[in-house]
Amino acid sequence: MARTFSHIYLVRASSINDVRLLKFARFFHSNSFTLSYIGIDRGLDSSLSDKSILFSSVTYLFSFLSTRNFFSLSILKFRWFFSCFFAAFKLRNNKSIYYLADFESALPFILCFFIFNKLDDKYIIYDIYDTFTDRYIFPKFVNSFFISLDKFIRSHSSLVIHVDSNRTWPTDNNYLIIENIPIDMYSDLSPKCLSQNKPIFILSGWLTTTRGLTSILSFYTKYSSFFDLHIHGQLDPQFIDPFLQAGADLYPFTSQESYFLSISNATCIFALYDPAIPIHQKIASNKLFDSLMLGKIIITNYGTNLSSFVENNSVGISVNYYFDPSWDKIITSILDEDSVFKMSFKSRSLFSKYSHAYHVSLSTLLDKISC
DSSP: OOOSOOEEEEEOSSOTTOHHHHHHHHHHHHTTOEEEEEEEEOSOOTTOTTHHHHOSEEEEEEEOOOOOOHHHHHHHHHHHHHHHHHHHHHTTTOOOEEEEESHHHHHHHHHHHHHTTOSTTSEEEEEESSOHHHHSOOOHHHHHHHHHHHHHHHHTOSEEEESSGGGOOTTOOSEEEOOOOOOOOHHHHOOOSSOSSSOEEEEEEEEOGGGTHHHHHHHHHHHTTTOEEEEEEEEOHHHHHHHHHHTOEEEOOOOHHHHHHHTTTOOEEEEOOOTTSHHHHTOOOHHHHHHHHHTOEEEEESSSHHHHHHHHHTSEEEEOSSOSGGGHHHHHHHTOHHHHHHHHHHHHHHHHHHHHHHHHHHHHHHHHHTO
């Protein structure tokens, strides 16, 4: 039977090299869908070698680098909303699949299609990276308003995707759990449990003050003679000089494959999240599954679901979010080669289990959108 849809529009308020979105893009492309991307140019596409192969068109609604200013961030979100609404209006007669990543992208598209009565001839995928009302702290009446909007989005989506079972709502009906599982590159990378000299610790991603930077800096300053620290990604500017002065090595964003290659001889990956922020308590970090795939020790903090997972499965170390004597056990653990080996072995075993479930979910997704 011929497919109802052959074209997929992927929409996210970011550059095209978002790790999760690219995994879906490559999966869709491998199954012969034509892809178009709509997003924001954040100047991070240079490392994406297969951009022109994956996407028939890439549309950046505007350019924007980064901000820590609440007012600027609010302006950005309003600008993205209206730009998306206008883009949806131009596509309102286009019978396609729309993969909408997060609340900011789903709301303007679904609202536009709803207003102009154009929802019935489209397949809407709402992929919730982070629940909007968990990501920010709003007054109660504002929070209730956004929850209502989110329910509207979910009820008018053909399919809702969650990154783990902790994110589902009782009102969700048609949904899939598709976790942040990377491609298994373990055999290609030949990773080691310990580096030849000092152990290497990895800190990566969009690194803001809510990612435990102050604590990690204090820890590294105290114990730099025991390990090397490699920082990959975009570091909050106020921390660049302090980390460099402490002896850390800084590396820019690169492709996921290049990143995995560069950290293949590391021992630990930091994944700290301020537990005072609601969304961090439910965090479904890419770093967890990256560490499982690579057989690395993950270092996280108490007060999150991530910490519970790490503790229950013995695949890493949990410490207090703020630097204190609880951090000393990190050094004790990484100097114990037997402990490192056991955690590495358990990580790989767990990854195999989750990787299988991930591919089953992708097959289910393909069945749903191919009808």
